[in-house]
Every structure is written in structure tokens, then in C-alpha cells.
Amino acid sequence: MSSDLVLITGVTGHLGFRTLIFALQAGYRVRAAVRSQSKANTILSNPMFKALNRSSQLSFIIVPDLTVAGAYDEAVKAVNHVIHIASPIANGQTTPEEFQERLITPAVKGTIGMLESALKTDTVSRIVITSSVVAQVPAADFMGKPDYVVEASTRTATPAGPFTNELEAYAASKVTALNETEKWMATQQPQFNVVHIHPSYIIGRDDLVTKSQNVITGTNAVPLRVVLGNDAPYPTPGLSVHNDDVARAHVLALDSTVPGNESFIVSYNPEGTFDGTTWQDATEIVVSEFPEAVAKGLLPNNGKIQSIPLRYDNRKTEETFGFKHQSYAEQVKSVVGHYLELLAQE
Numbered sequence: 123m124s125s126d127l128v129l130i131t132g133v134t135g136h137l138g139f140r141t142l143i144f145a146l147q148a149g150y151r152v153r154a155a156v157r158s159q160s161k162a163n164t165i166l167s168n169p170m171f172k173a174l175n176r177s178s179q180l181s182f183i184i185v186p187d188l189t190v191a192g193a194y195d196e197a198v199k200a201v202n203h204v205i206h207i208a209s210p211i212a213n214g215q216t217t218p219e220e221f222q223e224r225l226i227t228p229a230v231k232g233t234i235g236m237l238e239s240a241l242k243t244d245t246v247s248r249i250v251i252t253s254s255v256v257a258q259v260p261a262a263d264f265m266g267k268p269d270y271v272v273e274a275s276t277r278t279a280t281p282a283g284p285f286t287n288e289l290e291a292y293a294a295s296k297v298t299a300l301n302e303t304e305k306w307m308a309t310q311q312p313q314f315n316v317v318h319i320h321p322s323y324i325i326g327r328d329d330l331v332t333k334s335q336n337v338i339t340g341t342n343a344v345p346l347r348v349v350l351g352n353d354a355p356y357p358t359p360g361l362s363v364h365n366d367d368v369a370r371a372h373v374l375a376l377d378s379t380v381p382g383n384e385s386f387i388v389s390y391n392p393e394g395t396f397d398g399t400t401w402q403d404a405t406e407i408v409v410s411e412f413p414e415a416v417a418k419g420l421l422p423n424n425g426k427i428q429s430i431p432l433r434y435d436n437r438k439t440e441e442t443f444g445f446k447h448q449s450y451a452e453q454v455k456s457v458v459g460h461y462l463e464l465l466a467q468e
């Protein structure tokens with residue numbers, strides 16, 4: 123149990139909110155950077171946050187634009203650790219003209235800006251940064267079954283663009299942020315170290331979502347669309363991880379026994395394999411976990427999705443952090459269970 127002060131960004135998102143909850147439960151004092159007071163109010167009024175009864179450990183700081191130089195200077199003052207999660211994700215609506223400004227610039231300037239701000243303190247000892255599987259492999263391999271195992275240390279060259287689709291531009295945002303961070307750390311040799319966490323597709327209950335239709339967004343939509351009877355628009359890499367495991371890893375990574383300047387993959391594999399997730403299995407999982415909802419037609423359960431095999435080595439994470447990744451069945455139970463819970467309330 124640590125009462126160190128942690129600055130967390132991205133707490134108004136799927137992963138960030140869960141990470142905030144785990145950090146508070148672990149005893150940390152948290153300063154949460156949000157874009158506006160109304161964003162802070164969303165957290166403060168959330169039933170799960172209120173039930174936790176840890177509001178005395180939490181304060182907010184408003185950082186309206188993370189791309190501005192010195193944006194985090196105030197936020198990092200007296201902080202012991204940082205968890206930097208805030209970064210835009212692909213939402214299916216970004217036009218090619220917006221790729222740079224909406225996706226790439228905030229990911230890169232937000233991350234490097236955080237390092238620059240932390241350098242001005244003598245208190246920050248560790249910065250945990252949310253990277254991604256897409257930061258480690260070329261976009262073409264990500265969609266095309268590379269013939270190698272992706273390990274925590276795997277890196278790819280920063281792509282120059284132009285980008286033909288939003289996923290490529292999003293991947294470029296994460297590749298660039300990772301590569302620029304490693305370059306910055308090598309040049310600056312700061313007093314703090316960095317831990318990169320690389321999730322695959324994050325699946326699991328999002329307690330900030332209060333309407334059933336809004337569960338079908340982001341990466342949770344991938345298995346949910348299938349059980350709701352919609353075919354996936356394109357083949358999808360067969361990799362997923364429970365949101366709780368990703369959030370837990372971010373908080374455990376603050377511990378000084380976890381080595382710094384390292385990368386950790388968070389992604390589920392069936393025991394003893396690199397087989398990842400077969401998305402289509404969601405239909406069998408809901409038949410066994412939610413038979414009544416299937417029988418009533420609430421889950422038509424006839425969507426189709428093709429999984430592209432991609433071998434992602436999570437072993438170092440399980441050894442270092444001491445947990446086993448939750449299975450795809452647990453991920454589907456979490457997100458479909460939340461969807462049905464909200465549907466029943468509407």
C-alpha cells in the first residue's frame with residue numbers, strides 16, 4: 123500500500139477510469155489531469171467512483187490542451203509517479219486531412235511534453251506510458267499475419283505517411299510516440315525511468331458508460347457486434363486483453379521492483395500458446411454464459427468475424443507482475459454482461 127502521489131491522464135476513458143479505480147484502491151493519492159471541469163464532474167458523479175468512497179485521495183487539474191508547451195508543468199509538481207494514458211484512439215470518423223492534427227500530434231506532443239515537464243521536477247521517479255501492440259509492428263504486418271513472434275522489445279521504424287486509412291494513422295501515432303520517447307530518454311538521461319505498457323485490443327466493462335447502445339463503441343464493439351448479429355467489416359487481428367488486466371498492470375508498474383526502461387505486453391494467450399483470441403468464439407461463450415438472453419433474442423448471436431493470427435508474447439509480463447491474463451471468455455462475459463445489465467434498466 124503506497125500513499126505516493128500519482129498523476130494520471132486519460133481517466134475519462136475506458137482504460138483510464140479503471141486505472142484510476144485500481145490506483146485509489148491500492149492507496150495512491152491521485153492527481154487526475156482532465157480537459158475541463160465538466161470532465162472531472164463526470165468522474166465525481168459516477169456511481170462506481172462514489173461507492174468506492176476514496177474521494178479524499180483524488181484531486182483534479184485541468185489541462186485543456188496537452189499539445190501546448192509546458193502543458194503539464196503544474197500537473198507534475200510534487201508528483202512521485204505519472205501514468206500517461208491520454209491519447210486519441212481511432213473512432214472511424216477521422217478524415218485523412220485530420221490524421222496529423224487529431225491523432226498523431228496529441229499522441230506525440232502529449233507524451234514528449236509529459237517527459238519535458240517531469241524533467242523540471244526532482245520528484246518524479248517513474249512514468250508509465252500506455253503504448254500499444256500497433257506501436258511494435260509495421261501496419262502491414264499487423265493486418266497480415268507476420269511470420270515472427272512479437273516480443274516486448276520488438277520495435278518498428280517510424281512510418282512517414284501519407285496514411286491510407288485511420289488505423290494506419292493511429293498506428294503511426296503510437297509508433298512515433300514510442301520511438302520518440304525512447305530517443306528522448308537516451309538523449310536526456312533524466313532522473314526518472316519509463317515503463318511502456320503495450321495492450322492489444324482492450325475488452326471489458328466500461329463503468330463510465332450508462333446506456334446499452336454506448337457499450338457498442340471502441341474496441342468493446344468488436345465482440346459485441348458479433349453477438350448482436352452484425353458481421354465485422356474487416357478481418358481483425360486475433361488479440362485481446364481484459365481491461366482490468368491492463369489497468370492493473372499500469373498500477374503494478376509503479377512499483378520500484380518492476381524494472382524501468384522496459385516494455386510489457388498485456389494480451390491474453392491460451393495457456394502455453396501464442397494463439398491469442400479467436401473473436402468468433404464470442405458466440406459460443408454467450409450461449410454458455412447468457413443462455414436466457416440468447417433464447418429471448420436479445421443476443422441474435424449470428425454475426426461473423428475473421429481473426430488474423432498474430433503471435434504476441436506476454437510471458438515477461440506474467441512473470442514480472444505475477445498475474446495470469448484473464449481469458450477471452452472473461453472479457454466477453456464482462457462486456458456482454460454490462461450490455462445486458464444496462465438494457466434491463468432501459
Ligand SMILES: NC(=O)c1ccc[n+]([C@@H]2O[C@H](COP(=O)([O-])OP(=O)(O)OC[C@H]3O[C@@H](n4cnc5c(N)ncnc54)[C@H](OP(=O)(O)O)[C@@H]3O)[C@@H](O)[C@H]2O)c1
Binds near residue numbers: 187210325
Ligand atoms: N482501446 C484499445 O484497445 C487500446 C489498445 C492499445 C492501446 N490503447 C491505448 O490506451 C489508451 C486509452 O485508450 P482507451 O481505449 O481508454 O480510449 P478512450 O476511452 O477513448 O480514452 C481516451 C482518453 O484519452 C483522452 N484523450 C484523447 N485524446 C486527447 C487529447 N487530444 N487531449 C487530451 N486528452 C485526450 C480522453 O479524454 P477526453 O475524455 O477528454 O476525450 C480519454 O480520457 C490510449 O493511449 C490508447 O492508444 C488502447
